Amino acid sequence: MASVTQNFMKLFRGSAGGAEAATPQVAQKLTRRSSGLAELSRVWEADTPLCVLDLGSTSASNIRFFTERSHKIYSEDLLVASTEPHLVTKDEQGTAILDSRRFLADNLVYPAAQFDVVLCWNLPDYLDESLVRPVMGRLWSVLKPGGMLLAFFHTKDAGPDSPCYRFHIVGKDTLEMQRIVLKRESRRGPTGAIHTAITDGFRLQRVFNNRHIETLFRDFASIKFFLARDNVREVLVVR
Amino acid sequence: MSAPLSADLAQIGKSVVIKGELSGSEDLYVDGHVEGSIALKNNSLTVGPNGSVKATVEAKGIVVQGKLEGNVMASDRVDLRKSAVVTGDISTQRISIEEGAYLKGKVDIQGKADKAAGK
Numbered sequence: 001m002a003s004v005t006q007n008f009m010k011l012f013r014g015s016a017g018g019a020e021a022a023t024p025q026v027a028q029k030l031t032r033r034s035s036g037l038a039e040l041s042r043v044w045e046a047d048t049p050l051c052v053l054d055l056g057s058t059s060a061s062n063i064r065f066f067t068e069r070s071h072k073i074y075s076e077d078l079l080v081a082s083t084e085p086h087l088v089t090k091d092e093q094g095t096a097i098l099d100s101r102r103f104l105a106d107n108l109v110y111p112a113a114q115f116d117v118v119l120c121w122n123l124p125d126y127l128d129e130s131l132v133r134p135v136m137g138r139l140w141s142v143l144k145p146g147g148m149l150l151a152f153f154h155t156k157d158a159g160p161d162s163p164c165y166r167f168h169i170v171g172k173d174t175l176e177m178q179r180i181v182l183k184r185e186s187r188r189g190p191t192g193a194i195h196t197a198i199t200d201g202f203r204l205q206r207v208f209n210n211r212h213i214e215t216l217f218r219d220f221a222s223i224k225f226f227l228a229r230d231n232v233r234e235v236l237v238v239r
Numbered sequence: 240m241s242a243p244l245s246a247d248l249a250q251i252g253k254s255v256v257i258k259g260e261l262s263g264s265e266d267l268y269v270d271g272h273v274e275g276s277i278a279l280k281n282n283s284l285t286v287g288p289n290g291s292v293k294a295t296v297e298a299k300g301i302v303v304q305g306k307l308e309g310n311v312m313a314s315d316r317v318d319l320r321k322s323a324v325v326t327g328d329i330s331t332q333r334i335s336i337e338e339g340a341y342l343k344g345k346v347d348i349q350g351k352a353d354k355a356a357g358k
Binding site: 058059060063067072073074075076077080081178 | 319334335336337338340341342343344345346347348
């Protein structure tokens with residue numbers, strides 16, 4: 001799978017290879033219906049207090065949504081965390097990559113089986129290739145057995161400039177999507193080169209096909225796909 | 240941005256570095272660097288845009304415009320402004336987060352009953 005996804009990356013990476021800076025700014029919101037969220041909402045409408053991990057950009061709406069229902073919410077923006085310059089290292093061939101061990105030493109540091117729900121949103125599509133599998137492995141371990149993870153994947157019709165969104169839960173099956181716009185600053189990218197802002201957000205790194213998605217979540221007990229109209233597949237996996 | 244002027248507001252300017260335990264009974268505005276712990280049980284802490292706090296914080300109200308690393312306990316409310324970068328767990332009765340603020344940690348909203356029960 002790695003070679004196929006790397007090919008997609010070559011197509012999509014261009015010169016940016018990631019974000020230019022880590023300070024999102026405000027952008028217009030779009031509304032979207034989410035079947036995966038509707039399925040998950042049955043879990044959090046129950047009386048049992050849940051432990052939820054939100055891996056998207058910090059969202060006041062999501063924090064309010066869960067705390068109003070007496071659930072505990074943890075927020076951790078992994079895309080922004082992946083732009084830390086100290087993560088850049090080189091593999092045996094001298095190619096610049098991100099150090100996944102260091103990344104996991106700084107991020108997703110939780111006891112095993114802590115969470116009932118992980119909201120991954122579109123993280124796998126935008127995360128650097130070297131981090132995708134290690135991050136999914138760590139997410140498996142921090143989920144409780146029977147815990148659920150929601151992730152969104154673009155279809156092959158999506159182009160490399162497909163915008164990266166932050167997701168706000170506004171109803172049991174409704175999301176508001178807000179394009180992440182980053183400050184235009186110079187920053188050293190994963191290749192080691194200094195980039196001045198070329199794009200105004202995170203870039204789509206690859207497109208997974210269904211088989212790749214199944215492989216990515218092969219350690220999980222079950223996987224369910226929901227097709228949407230907007231070139232996005234929603235995936236709900238159960239540990 | 241300068242700190243609001245008030246007779247009951249102590250200020251730590253942006254060139255000041257403090258390491259240790261800070262406690263008091265007046266509101267505090269930090270635009271410098273503080274490392275250790277801050278306890279202002281009946282008063283408010285504001286971390287200014289240049290402020291950098293690496294401490295456990297206990298206060299009535301906490302407003303963050305700069306960086307704060309450490310667990311935070313507010314008996315009333317926490318405001319994370321758009322330039323806030325917070326790493327740590329937050330326990331409070333009310334929280335507001337502006338778009339653009341960054342938070343890495345848990346948010347625990349405590350009701351008054353929870354506080355009284357010491358949960």
